[in-house]
Amino acid sequence: MKAKSRGTILVVDDESDWLDTCSDILGDEGYAVLTSESAERGLRLLDERSLDLVLTDMTMPGMTGIELVREIGRMGSGCPIVLMTGFPTIETAIAALKAGASDYLLKPFSPEQLLHSVQGALDKTRLSSENQFLRSRVAELSQLGELIGGSAAMRKVYADLERAATMEASVLLHGESGTGKELAARIIHDKSPRRRGHFVPINCAAIPGELLENELFGHESGAFTGAGAARIGLFENASGGTVFLDEIGEMPPLLQAKLLRVVEDRKVRRLGSNKERSIDVRFVSATHRDLRELVAQKAFREDLYYRLNVITIAIPPLRERQEDIPLLLGHFLRRSATRERPAPSRMTPEARKAILDYRWPGNVRELANLAQFLLFADRDGTIDGDDLPQHLVTRQAAAPLDLDCSSLYSLPFSEAKKRLFDQMEENYVRHALLKHDWNVTAAAADCGIDRRTIHRIVQRLDLKRPH
Numbered sequence: 001m002k003a004k005s006r007g008t009i010l011v012v013d014d015e016s017d018w019l020d021t022c023s024d025i026l027g028d029e030g031y032a033v034l035t036s037e038s039a040e041r042g043l044r045l046l047d048e049r050s051l052d053l054v055l056t057d058m059t060m061p062g063m064t065g066i067e068l069v070r071e072i073g074r075m076g077s078g079c080p081i082v083l084m085t086g087f088p089t090i091e092t093a094i095a096a097l098k099a100g101a102s103d104y105l106l107k108p109f110s111p112e113q114l115l116h117s118v119q120g121a122l123d124k125t126r127l128s129s130e131n132q133f134l135r136s137r138v139a140e141l142s143q144l145g146e147l148i149g150g151s152a153a154m155r156k157v158y159a160d161l162e163r164a165a166t167m168e169a170s171v172l173l174h175g176e177s178g179t180g181k182e183l184a185a186r187i188i189h190d191k192s193p194r195r196r197g198h199f200v201p202i203n204c205a206a207i208p209g210e211l212l213e214n215e216l217f218g219h220e221s222g223a224f225t226g227a228g229a230a231r232i233g234l235f236e237n238a239s240g241g242t243v244f245l246d247e248i249g250e251m252p253p254l255l256q257a258k259l260l261r262v263v264e265d266r267k268v269r270r271l272g273s274n275k276e277r278s279i280d281v282r283f284v285s286a287t288h289r290d291l292r293e294l295v296a297q298k299a300f301r302e303d304l305y306y307r308l309n310v311i312t313i314a315i316p317p318l319r320e321r322q323e324d325i326p327l328l329l330g331h332f333l334r335r336s337a338t339r340e341r342p343a344p345s346r347m348t349p350e351a352r353k354a355i356l357d358y359r360w361p362g363n364v365r366e367l368a369n370l371a372q373f374l375l376f377a378d379r380d381g382t383i384d385g386d387d388l389p390q391h392l393v394t395r396q397a398a399a400p401l402d403l404d405c406s407s408l409y410s411l412p413f414s415e416a417k418k419r420l421f422d423q424m425e426e427n428y429v430r431h432a433l434l435k436h437d438w439n440v441t442a443a444a445a446d447c448g449i450d451r452r453t454i455h456r457i458v459q460r461l462d463l464k465r466p467h
Contacts, residue, residue, distance in 0.1 A: 006030040006349075007052035007122060012042040012068065013084070014060040018107070022055060025111045026118065039063035043071060051079050053122055055105075058085035058096065069099040080121040084109075123346055147183040148331055149324035152426075152462045153316045157184070160313045165191035170263070170308050172248075173286040175315030178363035181286035182246060184315055188284055189242040197241025200234050205250035213255055214271060223272025235268045239279040248308065249289040249300060260304045283308060318360040318367060320427065322434060323464045325356055328364060332371030341375045346382040354385065356434065358392050422461075429457045 009031050011022045019035045026033050036042040039056065040063055046054070054072065058065035069081050083096045086107040096104050102121035105114065147157075164171050165188045173181045182201060189199045207215055218233030235243060245251070251259065262268055263283060267276040285308045294300035318325065333343040360366055370389070377387040385393055428447075433454075436442035440458075444451035457463070 008032040008034065008050070009053045009055060009118065010034045010036065010042055010045055010051050012036045012039055012054065012056035012060070012065070014038065014057065018057065018084070022114065025114055029115060031118075039065065039068040039071075042068060043075075046072065046075070046079065053118060053125075054079055054081045055118065056081060056083060058083050059087065066095055066099050069096065069101050073100040078125070080125040082117050082121050147180045147187060148328050149321055150327060150464065151321040151323050152464075153321050154324060155462075157313065157315060160311075161187045162191060164188050164311050164313065167311070168282055169310040170283045170285070171311045171313060172291070172309040173284065173313050173315060175286070175288060176317045176363055177288050178365035179315040179317055180364050181315055182244065184313065185242070185244040185246075185284045185286065189244075189282075192242070192282070194241050194282055198238050199242050199244065200238035201244040201246060202234055203246045205247040209252040209255065212252070213258070216255070217258075217268050217270055219271035220273045223270070227272070230270070233268065233270065235262060235279055235281065236277060238281045240281075242282045242284055245283065245285040245308075247287060248285040249287040249291055249294055253299070253301070256301045256304050260301060260307065263304070263307045285309075318363045322356050322430065325360075325367065326352075328367055329355070329371055332368045333374065336371055336375055341378075342381075344374065344378045344381050344383045348382065348384040350385045351383045351388055354388055354392050425457060426461050426463070429454060429461075430463055433458075433463070 006029065009026055011019055011026070011033060012035075013019050013022070014037050016037065019037070023033045023035060034045055034051070036045060039060060042054065042056065043063075045051075054068075056065045056068055063071070065083050065085070069083065072079060072081060080102040081100065082103045082105055083101045084105045084107055085096075102124060103117045105117050109117075147154075149155075149157075161184055171185075171188060173184050175181050185201070186199055189195060202216065204212065214231075214233070216233050216235055218231045218236060219227050221227060221230045245259075262279075266280065267278050269276050291300055291305050291309070295302045295305050318328075330343075337343040355370075362369070370392075373389060374383055374387060379387075429443075432443040432447050433440070436446060440451050440454050444454050447454075
């Protein structure tokens with residue numbers, strides 16, 4: 001089985017011996033190598049295909065290496081360049097770096113020196129690209145809190161949240177634990193006309209049932225033993241704003257009936273009182289469970305389900321949006337870094353692959369915890385396999401498909417069928433591309449389909465290669 005290429009490098013030199021030497025060294029390390037005996041032909045090759053790095057001699061007949069560097073810069077390809085020369089001077093070194101070269105290599109050089117220079121230039125460019133991508137998202141992230149992601153799935157979530165924010169209808173957020181449902185609820189509130197009111201989160205699973213009613217409705221003085229003074233409940237406190245009912249599927253049946261009255265009438269009655277008080281709230285609920293299944297089991301009221309589930313927004317698990325993982329991890333690393341423990345600046349390909357291939361059962365919350373661990377484990381500014389927790393390194397192979405059907409049952413069959421097929425198609429193609437390092441030809445051959453079919457799916461679903 002042919003080893004996967006670490007990248008494509010163009011070597012430009014008018015001396016064939018140096019072309020052969022560099023090709024042998026780089027080829028043995030897994031790079032795909034193209035060669036050219038002139039800068040002019042090298043430019044044509046660069047124009048015809050995507051390259052990861054150019055290694056060029058400085059002194060050549062016709063266009064010189066310095067002129068080639070400048071021309072590549074004008075093309076705007078962003079391809080890093082390492083200049084080689086057998087006639088070193090301070091002036092030529094300065095000229096090379098000013099022209100845009102990433103590094104300067106003196107002939108003759110050892111294989112170790114060549115590989116160190118090439119890897120350094122590639123790492124610097126990769127880091128710069130990632131930083132540029134992150135900077136391009138700053139404005140968006142400031143609007144969307146920490147519900148971060150650039151994948152097609154997350155862009156759809158953002159659009160749905162913004163549309164829901166303009167309405168007063170109840171919203172049900174569905175997603176696994178740790179996917180960011182509360183962040184999504186806060187976005188709805190912050191972008192709504194209710195943004196000046198309170199956002200009141202209530203975890204229905206964390207508060208014991210016998211206390212939850214008092215928390216929600218409040219009580220009058222003397223309503224029960226120990227109630228020395230009246231207390232406003234969370235529903236009243238949220239008037240003018242948004243109530244977020246997290247893990248609504250865990251609410252006891254008796255309280256479900258009382259919540260139904262509140263949702264229908266927008267009125268509450270404190271414990272120990274006969275007076276109803278009007279409230280002005282918008283309800284956003286969240287669950288990781290299939291509420292329709294709970295309704296079928298008589299564990300959740302059907303009438304309450306339909307009143308809370310006017311708008312449904314599904315938050316995808318992290319394993320279904322792998323291209324967001326580097327962005328999220330970088331964000332969490334920078335957020336947790338300190339002057340004494342700065343964020344690592346590099347990551348080895350092995351560590352990156354382990355992180356991308358992991359299933360992330362704890363979703364974004366688990367990834368945030370990993371960032372904290374990496375700040376502790378890092379010793380030299382580079383994340384490698386030894387820095388990762390053991391369960392990431394010894395993971396079982398990921399299943400190629402992981403479909404979430406729970407959000408489809410409220411849809412007509414034809415629409416649910418189409419969405420399920422789209423989800424399967426996206427997951428299948430993304431898995432194939434990740435398996436082959438985004439090589440469309442190799443992925444198509446592995447799947448037994450035409451590469452043009454994969455291109456069409458990639459374009460239609462706007463799939464992005466992980467950064």
